[in-house]
Amino acid sequence: MTEGQRGPGPSAGSAPKVLLEEVNWVEAKEILSKARIGIVPVGATEQHGPHLPLLVDTAAAAGMAKRTAEKIHPLAVVTPAMEVGVSHHHLLFPGSLTISEETLVAWCQDMAWSLKHNGIELVFFLNGHWGNKTSLALATRKIRTELDIKTIALCYWDLFPDEHRGIVEDGSIPDHAAEFETSLTL
Numbered sequence: 001m002t003e004g005q006r007g008p009g010p011s012a013g014s015a016p017k018v019l020l021e022e023v024n025w026v027e028a029k030e031i032l033s034k035a036r037i038g039i040v041p042v043g044a045t046e047q048h049g050p051h052l053p054l055l056v057d058t059a060a061a062a063g064m065a066k067r068t069a070e071k072i073h074p075l076a077v078v079t080p081a082m083e084v085g086v087s088h089h090h091l092l093f094p095g096s097l098t099i100s101e102e103t104l105v106a107w108c109q110d111m112a113w114s115l116k117h118n119g120i121e122l123v124f125f126l127n128g129h130w131g132n133k134t135s136l137a138l139a140t141r142k143i144r145t146e147l148d149i150k151t152i153a154l155c156y157w158d159l160f161p162d163e164h165r166g167i168v169e170d171g172s173i174p175d176h177a178a179e180f181e182t183s184l185t186l
Helices: 025-034 056-071 101-117 130-146 162-167 179-185
Strands: 037-042 076-078 122-127 150-155
Touching: 037 056, 037 101, 056 076, 056 122, 101 122, 101 130, 122 130, 130 150
Parallel strands: 037 076, 037 122, 122 150
Antiparallel strands: none
16 A cells, blocks of 8 residues: 555544444444443434424434544444333324333343443443433432443433523423424434
8 A cells, every 4th residue: 555545444534433233243342442431322202293203312312422422432332222211201192102211221221231241431321301311310320339330321402511502592402392302303
């Protein structure tokens, strides 16, 4: 290869591979050998008014997780998203799905254990659905105390700096199917 030519791998300007679900096990081994943080998007499949798709919460969390991992590459890897959350309060709307709080806690524990087995030191649950907050708080506490794994859970909207909250006319971050989520989805 002559000077200036690139070998295999991402070309200049291309995003690094951070999504575990998109790589094979050989690539996963390489990515996981450098990653210390496992980002786990947690969303929901539920109504967001008549104008938005059911996947808004999952897509927002997954998108933020991917961008975050790319910015701190190679320190983080993103797992597949939990696409169904605690959404009992939306079941009157067709297409909305829900799981129990206990199911979400157990799933989080299993994900944390799997990531620790793969060498991850910190599990970061990035939440996109308000209804998951209580279960995620319980899950992270149980993971820390029962599994001895460093973990944190945050809602993606908590990461927005206060000075950016003014971009929404009514200042509502988060909201449900209103200006903020509609703009984010578009």
